[in-house]
Each structure stands twice: as C-alpha cells, then as structure tokens.
Amino acid sequence: MDNERPIKRFLPLRPVEFHILLSLAAGERHGYGIIQDAEARGQAMAPDVGTLYRALRRMQEQGLIAAAERRQAPDAGDERRNYYRITPRGRRVAQAEARRLEALTRAAQLGGLLEEGAI
Numbered sequence: 001m002d003n004e005r006p007i008k009r010f011l012p013l014r015p016v017e018f019h020i021l022l023s024l025a026a027g028e029r030h031g032y033g034i035i036q037d038a039e040a041r042g043q044a045m046a047p048d049v050g051t052l053y054r055a056l057r058r059m060q061e062q063g064l065i066a067a068a069e070r071r072q073a074p075d076a077g078d079e080r081r082n083y084y085r086i087t088p089r090g091r092r093v094a095q096a097e098a099r100r101l102e103a104l105t106r107a108a109q110l111g112g113l114l115e116e117g118a119i
Contacts, residue, residue, distance in 0.1 A: 007093055010062070010097075012100060016051060016055045018097055020034055021065070021086055021093065022038070024085060024090070028084065028085045031052055031053060031082070034052065034084075035052065063090070064089060064090035065084045066085055066087050067083070067084060067085075068085040
C-alpha cells in the first residue's frame with residue numbers, strides 16, 4: 001500500500017513538493033497561500049497553478065499532506081478556499097529531503113563547486 005512506503009522511497013522530492021512541505025511545516029495554508037509563501041522566501045514556484053493542485057492531490061494520496069478543516073481566509077474573506085496541513089509522515093519526508101540536500105551541498109563544497117558559507 002502506498003501509505004506504508006518507507007520514507008526513502010519518496011525521495012528525491014520534486015521541487016514543487018518540497019516547497020509545499022516547507023510551506024505547510026509553518027502551518028495550514030490554501031494553495032495560493034503556498035505559492036505566496038514560496039515567493040516570499042525567494043523560491044521559484046511552479047508557474048502553472050494546475051501543477052500545484054496536481055501535486056497537492058498526489059501528496060494527499062501519499063499521506064504527506066491532508067485537507068485541513070475549512071475556514072474563512074482572513075486575507076480574502078473567501079470561505080471556499082481549501083486549506084492543507086502537513087502530516088507526520090510529510091514532516092519526516094521533508095526532514096529527510098532537507099538532509100539529502102544538505103549532503104549534496106556539502107559534496108559540492110568539497111568538490112570546489114561552492115564556497116563554504118555560500119548558501
């Protein structure tokens with residue numbers, strides 16, 4: 001069953017998936033809020049909103065995120081927005097991906113591709 005896969009089988013994450021998990025690690029958000037959060041951190045997000053919502057659906061099926069209770073968005077006054085939250089599995093996968101990326105960054109530094117502290 002897909003929900004029983006070991007964490008390492010989810011890796012590497014697609015960039016859009018990692019950005020979603022990073023955003024939801026800070027709290028529940030709706031789709032557009034996820035995009036805004038990624039942009040505020042200076043991260044490039046998938047330009048196609050459809051890509052985001054396909055990723056959200058796939059990640060729900062994998063048990064990485066879940067739908068949060070519907071609530072009114074204070075910024076837009078639109079209670080129709082769907083909110084998402086990270087699951088414990090999603091948090092573990094995001095942590096594993098961050099460690100994987102950290103190891104790659106260290107390898108790039110050791111290989112002379114990045115200076116120490118360049119990131």
